[in-house]
Amino acid sequence: MKFSTSTPGTQPWFSLEERPVCCVPKPFIEVEQLSLHYGQKPAFRDVTLAINQGCITALIGPSGCGKTSFLSSLNRLTDLIPGCRLSGRIRLGGLDVMAPQTDVIRLRRRVGMIFQKPNPFPLSIRKNLEFPLREHGLRDRDRLANTIETGLRDVGLWDEVKDRLDSPALALSGGQQQRLCMARALVLLPDVLLMDEPCSALDPLSSGVIEDLIVGLRGHYTVLIVTHNLSQARRIADYTALFWVQHGSGQLIEAGPAKQIFEEPHDPLTAAYVSGMRG
Numbered sequence: 001m002k003f004s005t006s007t008p009g010t011q012p013w014f015s016l017e018e019r020p021v022c023c024v025p026k027p028f029i030e031v032e033q034l035s036l037h038y039g040q041k042p043a044f045r046d047v048t049l050a051i052n053q054g055c056i057t058a059l060i061g062p063s064g065c066g067k068t069s070f071l072s073s074l075n076r077l078t079d080l081i082p083g084c085r086l087s088g089r090i091r092l093g094g095l096d097v098m099a100p101q102t103d104v105i106r107l108r109r110r111v112g113m114i115f116q117k118p119n120p121f122p123l124s125i126r127k128n129l130e131f132p133l134r135e136h137g138l139r140d141r142d143r144l145a146n147t148i149e150t151g152l153r154d155v156g157l158w159d160e161v162k163d164r165l166d167s168p169a170l171a172l173s174g175g176q177q178q179r180l181c182m183a184r185a186l187v188l189l190p191d192v193l194l195m196d197e198p199c200s201a202l203d204p205l206s207s208g209v210i211e212d213l214i215v216g217l218r219g220h221y222t223v224l225i226v227t228h229n230l231s232q233a234r235r236i237a238d239y240t241a242l243f244w245v246q247h248g249s250g251q252l253i254e255a256g257p258a259k260q261i262f263e264e265p266h267d268p269l270t271a272a273y274v275s276g277m278r279g
Ligand SMILES: Nc1ncnc2c1ncn2[C@@H]1O[C@H](COP(=O)(O)OP(=O)(O)OP(=O)(O)O)[C@@H](O)[C@H]1O
Pocket: 038, 042, 043, 061, 062, 063, 064, 065, 066, 067, 068, 069, 070, 081, 250
């Protein structure tokens, strides 16, 4: 059962293990001729890209080519930036993301986001998960407790924090905070997880833990990850899209199966970037 068809607060909350596995080359997000401007300045132009369900898609490219802006447009976080303008079309699991009548709160529940710097609420570990669950209609105390435990187990945090659930989340290590943020997104049973350089602020060990968790999401969630770490993209991505700044704005240069992008790219820019000769 999926969020989009159930009534908030009544659906059975279940763990990652129990979610249906689906990694098929079937588009879940279809972006057509998407452009984004900050004021008069274009961040990216005319991006057309299909993102497959249940797969991990890595967005790569040099700084400033519009990767973060593209990611943020998918759950309309860009609405929050004054002067920011989107045009084109985004369909997400049948939903017209940019339609004025689209419920943005529901959209953001379906499309969770993890940022470069872990951003837990300045609340207890428990409240970091309880707060969004309550906001989205889950009130029953037992179900709240079970869902919080399941969420923390799904990110391998339960055993580390079960005895201090009421301690401040900000007292956790950076890697633990990032896993908590992942749990906070996952307990809402999103369809899509957007991750903006989720490992880049972490030490190598914590980064490896997050990377393993991302791999474990394959088949359960549609994942888009922005990364500057090409080795990481090679290791974890099913599909890869290269962005580049051309003619004063970000452009999608090439997208396809990660193996093809890294081993047999069609575009010379892709070849230069993945070989480390440019960017
Ligand atoms: N809030 C904003 N207001 C104005 N311009 C912005 C804003 N955010 C990004 N930009 C501009 O839009 C362009 C694309 O930025 P964006 O952060 O999306 O690129 P990026 O590829 O994610 O870069 P990086 O890899 O460095 O994070 C850049 O020229 C940037 O300066």
